[in-house]
Amino acid sequence: MSFSLLKGKKGLVFGALNEKSIAWKTAERACGEGATLVLSNTPVSLRMGTVQELAKKCDTIVIPADAAKVDDLEMVIEQGMEKLGGKFDFVLHSIGMSPNVRKGRTYDDLDYHFLLQTIDVSAISFHKVLQTCRKMDAINEWGSVVALSYIAAQRTLYGYNDMADAKAMLESIARSFGYIYGREKKIRINTISQSPTMTTAGSGIMGFDNLMDFADRMSPLGNATADECADYIITLFSDLTRKVTMQNLYHDGGYSSMGMSLRAMQIYNEGLEYRDVKRN
Numbered sequence: 001m002s003f004s005l006l007k008g009k010k011g012l013v014f015g016a017l018n019e020k021s022i023a024w025k026t027a028e029r030a031c032g033e034g035a036t037l038v039l040s041n042t043p044v045s046l047r048m049g050t051v052q053e054l055a056k057k058c059d060t061i062v063i064p065a066d067a068a069k070v071d072d073l074e075m076v077i078e079q080g081m082e083k084l085g086g087k088f089d090f091v092l093h094s095i096g097m098s099p100n101v102r103k104g105r106t107y108d109d110l111d112y113h114f115l116l117q118t119i120d121v122s123a124i125s126f127h128k129v130l131q132t133c134r135k136m137d138a139i140n141e142w143g144s145v146v147a148l149s150y151i152a153a154q155r156t157l158y159g160y161n162d163m164a165d166a167k168a169m170l171e172s173i174a175r176s177f178g179y180i181y182g183r184e185k186k187i188r189i190n191t192i193s194q195s196p197t198m199t200t201a202g203s204g205i206m207g208f209d210n211l212m213d214f215a216d217r218m219s220p221l222g223n224a225t226a227d228e229c230a231d232y233i234i235t236l237f238s239d240l241t242r243k244v245t246m247q248n249l250y251h252d253g254g255y256s257s258m259g260m261s262l263r264a265m266q267i268y269n270e271g272l273e274y275r276d277v278k279r280n
């Protein structure tokens, strides 16, 4: 169903790898709501993923770029504005990567070179996108920028590793830059803290299936899917949320306000019974 919420708006979307990606769902939804947009992802993801299919669906182009490189970002922004014939009204940063997670290095045995890459790609790239857009005056007044975060920025979750540090920084960048861009151009900047979601990045986290099951049991509304996340992002890109900025917005079915739920307690009780049977 379309409400034409983004009719006439232009967007730049980073991070669509395949049809499971949050950025993919968001781009599809944005086009359905009347937006035109350009896509960007790394050269390697263009070879490994299926983003060209999405480009076809959205009648657009994919501009290869490493979001951690300012030169690449300048090129994406310039080519993107050229393709769309003007400045952007919305930007999605849906980028995350941790070499420590990929290589199985635990938080008490981090490789520090990898840690710097995690922070650079998953957090500082957000600052680079914002700073480059501002220097090139690439976002219209009342534009909207969204990045994807996770509750591990506030609370410790086993296995999330150095991505927790990156997400804490990402959320801080949204506040710090949100002040500057809001003051100057009424541009709003927010992060969405999404439920665990079965995507390529998500499934790289240790014990991800169980984490998803736990979060689902703890959330009164259940986990939010990637499609539902896209719906929420569309509202933030629309003119219906013009005074929402510098926020970290939970999109998690209520998980972030829970301590213990009946459904999670039942599993815990079953586990204890099993332990007692084994003991006796």
Ligand SMILES: NC(=O)c1ccc[n+]([C@@H]2O[C@H](COP(=O)([O-])OP(=O)(O)OC[C@H]3O[C@@H](n4cnc5c(N)ncnc54)[C@H](O)[C@@H]3O)[C@@H](O)[C@H]2O)c1
Binding pocket: 014, 015, 016, 017, 018, 020, 021, 022, 023, 041, 042, 045, 065, 066, 067, 068, 093, 094, 095, 096, 097, 121, 148, 149, 150, 193, 194, 195, 196, 197, 198, 199, 200, 201, 202, 203
């Ligand atoms: N999946 C989850 O459980 C979950 C939960 C909360 C937040 N998030 C966040 O959502 C965002 C999107 O992830 P996703 O779950 O859709 O997975 P995904 O794997 O589909 O997307 C991650 C994207 O980051 C891109 N990327 C990696 N390094 C890059 C670089 N140097 N330059 C540009 N792009 C780069 C990848 O190519 C990929 O497209 C990430 O920030 C992730 O941390 C995911």
